[in-house]
Amino acid sequence: MDNEYSNVISSIRSINTDESSSLSSNTNEEEYNHHTNGTEAYSTHTNGHDNFDEDEDDEEEITPAELIEKLQQSWLNEKFSPELLEHKTAVVECIIEQIKHMENNIRSAKKGDFRIAIHKLELDRIKFLLYSYLRIRIKKIEQFASSILEEDNRRPSNIRSKLSAEEYAYASEYLKNVRAHLTASVLEHLPSNLQDLNEAVTMPRPDLDKFVFLRTMDNIKGILIDDMTNDGRNEIIDMDKGDLYIMRYNPIKSYVNSGEVQLI
Amino acid sequence: MLCQKSFELIKQLDSNFSNAHELSPFNEDNVRYTFEECKTLFAQNQIDVQPVLQGDNSNLPTIQMRHAALQRNKRCLLTYVYTRMNWVASLRFELATVVAPKHIKANMSDLEVVWFQKYSKTLANYMKSLSQATQTNSGYIYPIDLTQYTKPPKSLFIHVRCLKDYGEFELSDGHTVSLVKDSQHYLLASDVQDLIKQGILEHID
Numbered sequence: 001m002d003n004e005y006s007n008v009i010s011s012i013r014s015i016n017t018d019e020s021s022s023l024s025s026n027t028n029e030e031e032y033n034h035h036t037n038g039t040e041a042y043s044t045h046t047n048g049h050d051n052f053d054e055d056e057d058d059e060e061e062i063t064p065a066e067l068i069e070k071l072q073q074s075w076l077n078e079k080f081s082p083e084l085l086e087h088k089t090a091v092v093e094c095i096i097e098q099i100k101h102m103e104n105n106i107r108s109a110k111k112g113d114f115r116i117a118i119h120k121l122e123l124d125r126i127k128f129l130l131y132s133y134l135r136i137r138i139k140k141i142e143q144f145a146s147s148i149l150e151e152d153n154r155r156p157s158n159i160r161s162k163l164s165a166e167e168y169a170y171a172s173e174y175l176k177n178v179r180a181h182l183t184a185s186v187l188e189h190l191p192s193n194l195q196d197l198n199e200a201v202t203m204p205r206p207d208l209d210k211f212v213f214l215r216t217m218d219n220i221k222g223i224l225i226d227d228m229t230n231d232g233r234n235e236i237i238d239m240d241k242g243d244l245y246i247m248r249y250n251p252i253k254s255y256v257n258s259g260e261v262q263l264i
Numbered sequence: 265m266l267c268q269k270s271f272e273l274i275k276q277l278d279s280n281f282s283n284a285h286e287l288s289p290f291n292e293d294n295v296r297y298t299f300e301e302c303k304t305l306f307a308q309n310q311i312d313v314q315p316v317l318q319g320d321n322s323n324l325p326t327i328q329m330r331h332a333a334l335q336r337n338k339r340c341l342l343t344y345v346y347t348r349m350n351w352v353a354s355l356r357f358e359l360a361t362v363v364a365p366k367h368i369k370a371n372m373s374d375l376e377v378v379w380f381q382k383y384s385k386t387l388a389n390y391m392k393s394l395s396q397a398t399q400t401n402s403g404y405i406y407p408i409d410l411t412q413y414t415k416p417p418k419s420l421f422i423h424v425r426c427l428k429d430y431g432e433f434e435l436s437d438g439h440t441v442s443l444v445k446d447s448q449h450y451l452l453a454s455d456v457q458d459l460i461k462q463g464i465l466e467h468i469d
Contacts, residue, residue: 112415121417121419127413131408132415138387165393166390166393169389170387170389173389181349182349190299191306193306202339240346
């Protein structure tokens with residue numbers, strides 16, 4: 001009896017110490033290091049500057065809870081926005097780092113500890129968020145492959161690509177396969193004047209005028225809402241922090257990327 | 265009537281996807297017929313366009329009508345192929361397998377089989393590059409399989425019932441269970457996701 005008891009105590013303690021190292025101080029540093037590596041690589045890659053990066057650079061401490069919250073926000077935004085948003089490289093990399101840590105902790109924890117189950121479930125939830133985020137992006141990339149790539153190739157060099165390097169490779173290969181399939185199945189059997197796929201017309205594009213639900217995370221002044229009729233009856237509105245709106249995506253799309261607006 | 269067969273293709277799509285896990289056979293006959301129709305229309309237009317070039321416009325409405333029919337045929341064919349193509353690609357996620365089940369594969373055209381292989385390969389490359397990009401100095405690669413975790417996890421373990429005889433199945437902790445038809449088990453949800461997708465196990469509450 002005594003023996004068993006001390007076993008449980010020591011295993012709890014071991015998880016506890018693991019915990020504190022993985023979930024607080026230790027990883028903060030690592031995360032941050034890892035993170036700066038990530039952004040450096042990014043800025044040399046694209047020479048791009050953007051709010052998110054700068055925010056992150058100033059932010060020396062980010063707790064795992066905040067990190068998960070960031071992932072959750074990115075996931076929701078991506079889920080509800082009609083177009084592909086910027087890839088949150090830093091968040092994704094940090095989360096994967098976290099997952100690795102947690103898996104290691106679970107592996108090194110003693111068998112039969114009841115905390116393992118709770119941690120595994122938590123881990124499953126995080127993985128679901130991450131995978132779902134990446135999946136939603138992949139679906140969008142597939143659906144709008146030709147317009148996304150076209151936009152990406154047209155973008156000035158000082159603007160950061162919405163795609164990660166891996167996603168760019170995926171999009172190019174995917175589009176190549178689609179073209180090959182459509183050509184072999186249909187186009188090459190048609191008379192010569194109909195063999196052009198004419199992607200600008202035939203391939204789907206995101207509907208930026210879709211209505212979205214959103215919450216404002218900050219006070220935003222002077223959002224220009226055009227009424228789409230060229231009557232000049234445009235409206236300028238101010239939004240207060242914490243307000244809820246249902247409106248067209250297009251007028252607020254720049255605020256989604258900067259994090260001032262959260263889609264819900 | 266012109267464009268009838270190509271329109272039938274579109275109607276067929278509609279009935280096809282009401283049933284989630286079935287693909288109707290690739291309608292080779294209608295597709296071929298439509299190609300022939302296009303060739304005929306095109307040839308007729310080539311002949312009729314000659315007087316127009318000479319300045320005689322009496323054929324113009326006929327030519328325009330045929331041209332519209334051609335455009336419509338093209339659009340229907342592309343839609344048919346494109347929609348099926350996306351459906352086939354979605355199998356990769358729904359069944360979490362790189363091999364299409366036999367009854368579905370039988371209804372795919374040769375090109376669609378090739379497409380599915382290519383798609384799986386492209387996706388595999390992406391997932392591999394994703395795992396490698398996150399490789400740390402320790403050299404530990406975290407494998408990312410996006411076909412996993414498709415549903416928000418409610419609990420770690422779930423009750424499942426076997427719908428088919430499967431045999432021995434190895435769990436992630438090294439233990440094996442024997443999956444016999446109609447037996448019930450209480451297993452790790454992440455272990456059995458694939459088997460549920462493949463219809464071998466059923467999730468019961």
